[in-house]
Amino acid sequence: MSSKNIDDFWNSSSTSGFNFDEDEEELPQPDYEFQPAPKDTTIAIHSLISKKSLDLILDDIKSAHEYTVPPVEEVIRKMASGHKYSLDVYKKFSDKLLLFNSALESMDGNIILKVILFLESTLNRSIFVNQLIKSKTGIKHYANYLIVNHRYDDLTSFYISTGVYSNMKQLYYLMARGTKSKSIILGHLNSLGMDSLQKMYNKDDSAEYNPYIQLLRWQIEKNENCESVIEQLAVLCKKEWDVNKNAVEVIFEFKKRLKIDDFAFEWTVMNVLASKGMWPQLNDFFMKPNWLTKKHSLKTVIPTELFVYGLSKHNPPKDVLEQYLPYINNTERSLLLAQKLNCHKFVIQHYINQRDRVGLINYKASLIANKLTPQNPEYFMIENALQSTDKKWKN
Secondary structure, eight states, rough: OHHHHEEEEHHSSSHHHHHHTTTOOOOOOOOOOOOOOOOOOOOGGGGGGGGGHHHHHHHHHHHHHOOOOOOOHHHHHHHHOOOOOSSSTTOOOHHHHHHHHHHHHOOOOHHHHHHHHHHOOOOOHHHHHHHHHHTTHHHHHHHHHHHHHTTHHHHHHHHHHHHHHGGGGHHHHHTTTTTTOHHHHHHHHHTTTTHHGGGGSSSHHHHHHHHHHHHHHHHHHTTTOOOOOHHHHHHHHHOOOOOOOOOOOHHHHHHHHOOOOOOHHHHHHHHHHTTTOOOOHHHHHHHEEEETEEEEEEOOSSSSHHHHHHTTTTTOOHHHHHHHHGGGOOOOOOOOHHHHTTTTHHHHHHHHHOHHHHHHHHHHHHHHHOOOOTTEEEEEEEHHHHHHHSSSOOO
């Protein structure tokens, strides 16, 4: 068919082509109304599958996720021998307790600490503390760990939560370590609330804590920097007696404020006076009048024998030692101490007073054996007593 004929066909044909410009036919609109959904659309699981079948499926899922937990003894052995191990496999609380107990039984500090830190990271804080408090060893290792790592705030909280208040005093010295400023140390202690916590300590802890705080405050006032109450007392005594040889008021005031016990106070005073060779002041301090005998006697809480022996360490004159030897109640012990300290005049006078001629002769022989020469005063003292016609000997 020629092109002319084709054109005539389409133009004259009763069949026309697709006309894009013609209007589209409208789709019929559905004729229905929306109805509210049922209130309960839940389908019971057992309507779809039987309980028996469901249990089998759940058991399969559970078994697929189960893992074998190695015995705690095995892990402890690996830790001790340096082999690879993992504590993360212990998920159950009961397994963690077994692990902790096994670590304690190993008595290996490194193992115990590693297990404790594992428990700390995987347990609730209160549960962790409640379990740790049952073991003194555990408390010790964990506290040391906090100290080494300078976690003093955590250590404070740990001691409070475990009720181990007696160990709180350890914090005083940890906070003070390496710090020279007394004001800074006192500030640290106050910031930790030590003033309120002291109510929780026992009597012994309070007796240690209170003087330390009082010392810091006193040192800040006086611009002093000694390390202890007794050391500060000794320094104070030296300074006061350098200015005034009869100064005692300031020293007694310091004793009262710092609540220094009588023995420590008198022992310190005795040593300071003796070290300075202040023998008259020593006598005035310790020799008090006895209203019954109308004589002076040694008044001190220090046992007399210890007092004399301590005094001898400062190499005092022999007559100073002989002044205090008579106050030793036991005569035999006073004679033994006198001989040990070479206080020969005291021993010789004892034999003379006892009219013991034989004892005096024997003592003279022992002195000669120890190279006592006729030029010694003790030798003349013995000879004069033996040759005296006024003396009535009992033997």
